Amino acid sequence: MNIWRYAFVLVLILSSWSIQAKDTIYWRVIDWPPFYITHGQDQGQGIYDGLIDQMIAAMPEYHHKKVVMNTQRKLIELKKGSKVCTPSALANTPALLSTANSFLLPHRLIYHSYDYPSFKHLEKVSLNQLLSRADFKLGIASLRYPNAINAVLANHTENKNITVQNNYNSLIKMFFRKRFDGLIEYPPVINYSKKQLNLNIKTSSLQLQEISSQDYLTVHFACPNNEWGKTVIDKINQVLLEETFRANYLEQRLHWYDEQDQKILKYFYQRDYLKDKHRSTISQTASP
Structure with a gap:
C-alpha cells in the first residue's frame, strides 16, 4: 500500500514539475475596441482577442498570460527578446512576423x-x-x-x-x-x-x-526575433494554415465590420489570404 502511495505522490510531483516547466507566452493586449475589448459586456470579444484565444487553445504546451501594455512598451519588450507576442502587428513592425492573420481596411x-x-x-x-x-x-x-x-x-x-x-x-x-x-x-x-x-x-x-495604393493592411502575429520567437511563430503559422480549411474562419475577423466593408474584405480574403501561407508551407517543406 505504501508503494502505491509513494508512486501517487511521485506522479503528483512530476506533474507539478511538468506544469512549472511550461514556457509562458505573454500576449500583449490594449484597450482598443473592437480590436481588443478589455472591459464591459463584450470583454474578450475583440478581433485580436479572438485570435489570441485561438492560439491559446491550439498551444496547450505553453502557459498563456494576457498583459495590457501600450505600443511603446510592446516594442521595447520585443526588442529585448522578452517572451511577448502580439496578434496586431503591421508589416513594418521590427520583430519576427507570422504569415497574415487578418486584413485591415486602412483609415x-x-x-x-x-x-x-x-x-x-x-x-x-x-x-x-x-x-x-x-x-x-x-x-x-x-x-x-x-x-x-x-x-x-x-x-x-x-x-x-x-x-x-x-x-x-x-x-x-x-x-x-x-x-x-x-x-x-x-x-x-x-x-x-x-x-x-x-x-x-x-x-x-x-x-x-x-x-489608396494599399487596398488593405496585412496584420501579423509578432514575437521576438530569436530562437524562442521562431519556434512560436512556426506553430502560429501552422495553426493559421489549418484554420483556413474551416468554412467559418472569417466570422471572427469580420464581426465588427458593417455589410459594405465585409463585402470588400471578403473579396480580398478570397483573392489573397492564402498566398503567403502557401509560400510558407513550400518553404518549410524545402527546409532540411
Missing part, C-alpha cells in the same frame, strides 16, 4: 450617409480636395494617422473647417453629434462605438486617395 473617411448622398457613387475621395471645400468640416486627432495623411493635414493647419480633438472617445462622440461632417478612422471603431452608445445613425466610409 477611411467616415461620414454621415444622408448628408452627402453624392459620395455614395464614389470609390475614393481626395482628402486634400475635401479640405478645400467650404461645405465640409473634418474632425481629427493629431498625428494618429499614416504619414501620407499627416502630411496633408499639416498643409491645412489654419483651416477653420478642421476640428482637432486629441481625446479619442470625445472625437467620435462629437462626430455622432454632427459637430463636424466626417472623420478619419478605421470603420470597425465607428461601428462598435455606435453599438456601445446605442445609436441608430447611418454612416458610410470612403477610401482616401492619398493612401
Whole structure:
C-alpha cells in the first residue's frame, strides 16, 4: 500500500514539475475596441482577442498570460527578446512576423450617409480636395494617422473647417453629434462605438486617395526575433494554415465590420489570404 502511495505522490510531483516547466507566452493586449475589448459586456470579444484565444487553445504546451501594455512598451519588450507576442502587428513592425492573420481596411473617411448622398457613387475621395471645400468640416486627432495623411493635414493647419480633438472617445462622440461632417478612422471603431452608445445613425466610409495604393493592411502575429520567437511563430503559422480549411474562419475577423466593408474584405480574403501561407508551407517543406 505504501508503494502505491509513494508512486501517487511521485506522479503528483512530476506533474507539478511538468506544469512549472511550461514556457509562458505573454500576449500583449490594449484597450482598443473592437480590436481588443478589455472591459464591459463584450470583454474578450475583440478581433485580436479572438485570435489570441485561438492560439491559446491550439498551444496547450505553453502557459498563456494576457498583459495590457501600450505600443511603446510592446516594442521595447520585443526588442529585448522578452517572451511577448502580439496578434496586431503591421508589416513594418521590427520583430519576427507570422504569415497574415487578418486584413485591415486602412483609415477611411467616415461620414454621415444622408448628408452627402453624392459620395455614395464614389470609390475614393481626395482628402486634400475635401479640405478645400467650404461645405465640409473634418474632425481629427493629431498625428494618429499614416504619414501620407499627416502630411496633408499639416498643409491645412489654419483651416477653420478642421476640428482637432486629441481625446479619442470625445472625437467620435462629437462626430455622432454632427459637430463636424466626417472623420478619419478605421470603420470597425465607428461601428462598435455606435453599438456601445446605442445609436441608430447611418454612416458610410470612403477610401482616401492619398493612401489608396494599399487596398488593405496585412496584420501579423509578432514575437521576438530569436530562437524562442521562431519556434512560436512556426506553430502560429501552422495553426493559421489549418484554420483556413474551416468554412467559418472569417466570422471572427469580420464581426465588427458593417455589410459594405465585409463585402470588400471578403473579396480580398478570397483573392489573397492564402498566398503567403502557401509560400510558407513550400518553404518549410524545402527546409532540411
